Amino acid sequence: MSNFQPINPTPFLKSLIGKTIIVRLKWNKTQYKGTLVSIDNYMNLQLDQTYEIILESTDTDATKEELIGEIFIRCNNVLFIREYKEQQQPVDSKPIENGDKNGKIDKESVEEEEKATNNEDIEIDKE
Numbered sequence: 001m002s003n004f005q006p007i008n009p010t011p012f013l014k015s016l017i018g019k020t021i022i023v024r025l026k027w028n029k030t031q032y033k034g035t036l037v038s039i040d041n042y043m044n045l046q047l048d049q050t051y052e053i054i055l056e057s058t059d060t061d062a063t064k065e066e067l068i069g070e071i072f073i074r075c076n077n078v079l080f081i082r083e084y085k086e087q088q089q090p091v092d093s094k095p096i097e098n099g100d101k102n103g104k105i106d107k108e109s110v111e112e113e114e115k116a117t118n119n120e121d122i123e124i125d126k127e
Contacts, residue, residue, distance in 0.1 A: 013039050013081070020084040023047070025077050029055045032071065033084055043075040 016036050023032045023045060034050030048070045056062040 009043070010039075013043065016081070016083055021047070022082050022084050023073055024079045024081075025073075026079045027077065032073065033065075034071070037070075043078075045073040045075070045078070045081070047071050047073065 013036075017038065019036060020033065021036050023034075025031070031053040032047060032050050033053060034047035037046040037048050039045055050068055050071050051065050052068050054064045056064055
């Protein structure tokens with residue numbers, strides 16, 4: 001016997017209202033990324049600030065992305081829906097603290113930080 005229990009998707013979809021989601025269509029490998037504004041009883045979707053994402057080729061991960069604004073997606077065209085999660089930095093990587101808005105590091109600020117770190121090490125050794 002199978003342990004499969006069907007789950008009603010309506011509560012899941014209602015929990016995504018106001019969040020950025022990805023909707024993949026059945027046709028042409030097209031995806032839409034946008035903010036879910038509303039759903040109805042048929043699970044038609046209304047998205048705002050939507051980007052159309054088209055896979056360019058199957059060989060590479062090249063995509064074409066274009067802002068198209070507010071859209072309505074009919075339910076029978078949807079393959080899947082998921083919440084969009086932005087990529088996060090790996091745990092072991094350290095963000096650049098001493099840089100300008102372009103990510104360039106100032107040599108003087110790095111030297112100052114190294115001196116401060118060395119002083120902290122000395123103070124710890126004295127105790």
